[in-house]
Amino acid sequence: xxxxxxxxxxxxxxxxxxxxxxxxxxxxxxxxxxxxxxxxxxxxxxxxxxxxxxxxxxxxxxxxxxxxxxxxxxxxxxxxxxxxxxxxxxxxxxxxxxxxxxxxxxxxxxxxxxxx
Numbered sequence: 001x002x003x004x005x006x007x008x009x010x011x012x013x014x015x016x017x018x019x020x021x022x023x024x025x026x027x028x029x030x031x032x033x034x035x036x037x038x039x040x041x042x043x044x045x046x047x048x049x050x051x052x053x054x055x056x057x058x059x060x061x062x063x064x065x066x067x068x069x070x071x072x073x074x075x076x077x078x079x080x081x082x083x084x085x086x087x088x089x090x091x092x093x094x095x096x097x098x099x100x101x102x103x104x105x106x107x108x109x110x111x112x113x114x115x116x
Contacts, residue, residue, distance in 0.1 A: 088110065
């Protein structure tokens, strides 16, 4: 089991600590260890009715934000698709020797997955 396969949600630090304690107990039962260096926590603090975002991080293939917005995720995907397109633009998409159907296939196989 890898750390990036797990995500715990709790409304309090105590609840999160209990979840981590239970995970550790289960891991120890099967001889597994939690890599503390790779463990990340995202937290939101409530003060006077406003939310203070502490951090964001990558979980599997998505960027999680304590604000719950998708701005970083969308910008990252657009950037990855743009970079992939830029690398292939001269040799594939601008080439007159490659058929349009082949160009569409390359787009669907390489560019589009970055957006989705």
